[in-house]
Amino acid sequence: MTSVIPEAPTASPAFRGQSISTVFHVEVMNDLDTGQPTLVASTQGNHGDLQVVTAEQVRRKANEVRNTIAQGEALAAAFEAATAPAPGPPRSFTYTHYFTGEQATYTCTPWCYGGHTSDMASPTNPVDIVCWSPDDIGGNLPVDANTGTSQTYDILKSRIAVEPFSDSICERLPHAVVEILDEHYIAPLDPDALAGVIDLLAERVEALRKTHAQLVRTRAEYIARGEATA
Known part of the structure; x- marks a missing residue:
């Protein structure tokens, strides 16, 4: 899971409460009776939505997750810029x-x-x-x-x-x-x-x-x- 949550003591009011998170679980499971492998995936922390998927479905979901991670990185970069110390006097x-x-x-x-x-x-x-x-x-x-x-x-x-x-x-x-x-x-x-x-x-x-x-x-x-x- 990816989560970006600015800390309240240092975060500006514009950033407080913002969070971005994602879960991406992919697993190959073998049927206990037949031994047949099955591809399953989940996007919930408790795997409550675990289901059989195709490789193409995994690829599509991976693209969505990458976009979510990029949003988290953008939030972190904006937070870093907003809370960075003021630069010294220019030369x-x-x-x-x-x-x-x-x-x-x-x-x-x-x-x-x-x-x-x-x-x-x-x-x-x-x-x-x-x-x-x-x-x-x-x-x-x-x-x-x-x-x-x-x-x-x-x-x-x-x-x-x-x-x-x-x-x-x-x-x-x-x-x-x-x-x-x-x-x-x-x-x-x-x-x-x-x-x-x-x-x-x-x-x-x-x-x-x-x-x-x-x-x-x-x-x-x-x-x-x-x-x-x-």
Whole structure:
């Protein structure tokens, strides 16, 4: 059973009382008289609805359960965002404008991970200034880029970025950057290896959900501060 219940002492009123839970029990039972195997499933904690099912019914129910779990993860992410401590004061740095030679100061986003060393060290075109959040902790897999030789690649890493002086409003707002691969293959996979890939991709999807929650929060804060038109 999966359950997400914010604790009353620390939860904001908007989250109190919210809970998401699911039960998914699948079992192969053998008839005591004939020995014939039967597939059964239940979605109640006491197995009061235990019944014979088909494999297709199990797959359909598994999809429903995954959606419920995703709702629980979203609730947990929203709770985490709402109860996180306030960030420290944002950093500011001074750079030399590449075209005018004038000194300018930019106040960095509170969550920026970069040191902007290169921006401060030499004349900088403002459109090249980028604020990055830390990468999530990614996983990697041996991938064959259709050459017959495998190379280890990070899979589905994500972070938040802002390019405050970009010509594109989409880039001036906090946006997600997802590292992904094209025409790269993982093969050959036996059942255990495929199960490992599935587990890793599930972890990557969970990390993307966290990035999504962070993006929603940081974009709202960014717009509230009026920085989107800087």
